[in-house]
Amino acid sequence: MTSKTLTLADCRAMDASDPLAKLRDQFDLPADVIYLDGNSLGAMPRSSARRAQDVITQEWGVGLIRSWNTAGWFDMPRKLGNKLARLVGGNDNEVVVTDTTSTNLFKVMAAALRLQKDKAPQRRVIVSERNNFPTDLYITQGLMDLLSSLGSADYELRLVDGVEGLEAALTEDVAVVLLTHVNYQTGYMYDMADITAKVHKVGAVTVWDLCHSAGAVPIDLNGANADYAVGCTYKYLNGGPGSPAFLWVHPRHQESFWQPLSGWWGHARPFAMESQYDPHQGVKRYLCGTQAITSLALVENGLDTFADTNMEELREKSLKLTSLFIDLVHQECAGFPLTLNTPLDTKYRGSQVGFEHPHGFAVVQALIERGVIPDYREPSIMRFGFTPLYIGFEDVWNAVAVLKEILQSNSWDQPKFHQRGTVT
Numbered sequence: 332m333t334s335k336t337l338t339l340a341d342c343r344a345m346d347a348s349d350p351l352a353k354l355r356d357q358f359d360l361p362a363d364v365i366y367l368d369g370n371s372l373g374a375m376p377r378s379s380a381r382r383a384q385d386v387i388t389q390e391w392g393v394g395l396i397r398s399w400n401t402a403g404w405f406d407m408p409r410k411l412g413n414k415l416a417r418l419v420g421g422n423d424n425e426v427v428v429t430d431t432t433s434t435n436l437f438k439v440m441a442a443a444l445r446l447q448k449d450k451a452p453q454r455r456v457i458v459s460e461r462n463n464f465p466t467d468l469y470i471t472q473g474l475m476d477l478l479s480s481l482g483s484a485d486y487e488l489r490l491v492d493g494v495e496g497l498e499a500a501l502t503e504d505v506a507v508v509l510l511t512h513v514n515y516q517t518g519y520m521y522d523m524a525d526i527t528a529k530v531h532k533v534g535a536v537t538v539w540d541l542c543h544s545a546g547a548v549p550i551d552l553n554g555a556n557a558d559y560a561v562g563c564t565y566k567y568l569n570g571g572p573g574s575p576a577f578l579w580v581h582p583r584h585q586e587s588f589w590q591p592l593s594g595w596w597g598h599a600r601p602f603a604m605e606s607q608y609d610p611h612q613g614v615k616r617y618l619c620g621t622q623a624i625t626s627l628a629l630v631e632n633g634l635d636t637f638a639d640t641n642m643e644e645l646r647e648k649s650l651k652l653t654s655l656f657i658d659l660v661h662q663e664c665a666g667f668p669l670t671l672n673t674p675l676d677t678k679y680r681g682s683q684v685g686f687e688h689p690h691g692f693a694v695v696q697a698l699i700e701r702g703v704i705p706d707y708r709e710p711s712i713m714r715f716g717f718t719p720l721y722i723g724f725e726d727v728w729n730a731v732a733v734l735k736e737i738l739q740s741n742s743w744d745q746p747k748f749h750q751r752g753t754v755t
């Protein structure tokens with residue numbers, strides 16, 4: 332924490348000297364909103380509206396089926412994968428943009444288990460975190476159920492807490508370690524290279540979920556010698572609601588990559604219409620079937636919002652934003668029951684900050700009504716995402732001012748703020 336009292340003038344001075352401030356013009360954000368939920372759904376790039384119109388009226392409306400070739404629809408998963416690769420430390424022909432994160436998790440978990448079964452069949456343990464994002468655990472459980480119910484193999488899912496728990500769980504019977512790089516609840520970020528080395532030391536392989544880190548923090552998948560990775564494009568990558576996810580595999584595992592969702596888009600010759608599956612020799616073997624082209628096309632607009640910057644610059648600003656927010660909440664809202672659940676050590680911090688409050692849900696609803704949009708996650712976590720592409724330092728000041736007012740006036744304690752929608 333800083334000792335000096337922070338002022339609005341300090342925040343304005345930080346904006347004035349921010350080389351990334353102009354990047355916000357790429358987005359169409361309502362003027363009366365401070366958007367602190369880009370970690371859940373990124374803001375809309377201005378160019379996306381035009382692109383969506385063009386895909387629908389021109390490529391589909393006029394080009395019709397010809398657009399699979401003439402508008403490059405068929406090759407889009409690979410082409411966008413190459414563009415995304417530079418944000419996660421991948422190279423050309425290592426990444427595809429396709430399907431959902433959940434579906435891609437199923438593919439890579441199956442591929443990782445198959446790789447290990449061929450090398451070391453006695454390894455029957457999958458390690459993950461108890462507070463991992465639920466879909467990661469559910470997909471793993473589904474795959475385990477499938478393998479066990481068909482009498483193929485019984486795996487154990489070993490859930491751990493914290494880095495110490497993780498390191499203690501790394502024994503010689505571990506096949507795969509599935510971790511989310513930046514935790515969705517706490518914003519805790521693993522040291523990917525360090526953990527990967529420890530996992531490899533016991534002969535296991537890593538699956539990294541990058542949903543809360545792609546576009547949020549610098550990632551070097553090849554540099555960390557990771558094995559498999561998946562992630563979202565609709566969070567920090569601004570691809571639009573439900574836009575297709577991505578999947579990365581280290582080149583050393585590409586040829587052995589086997590997955591049970593062996594649809595025709597992963598075939599070496601999809602239009603030969605052969606009756607036997609023969610996987611594509613390259614990155615296309617990670618695909619399954621026909622993609623949601625309208626949504627896929629907009630991933631490019633999201634990725635293009637990174638064109639004039641790089642992850643190192645964004646990281647510097649992101650840490651300034653999250654540190655400022657933490658300091659200001661401590662300065663302005665002392666005395667209220669707020670507990671920081673995000674690491675103070677910036678080495679282990681993603682691009683979000685969580686504060687627990689006994690009535691976190693209602694406080695978040697009151698904030699949203701005042702135009703400050705964070706989100707809420709069980710149990711009692713108010714989650715504030717800071718996307719340096721479009722959030723400024725004065726925004727942080729204003730958001731904390733509104734939070735303070737809501738807490739001081741108890742205005743969150745109204746029946747309407749306790750009502751829960753289906754999506755929180």
Ligand SMILES: *Cc1c(COP(=O)(O)O)cnc(C)c1O
Pocket residue numbers: 431432433434464466467511515540542543563576
């Ligand atoms: C957002 C998120 C997902 C979402 O998966 P979908 O298949 O897109 O619903 C998965 N894992 C993590 C860690 C996430 O944060």
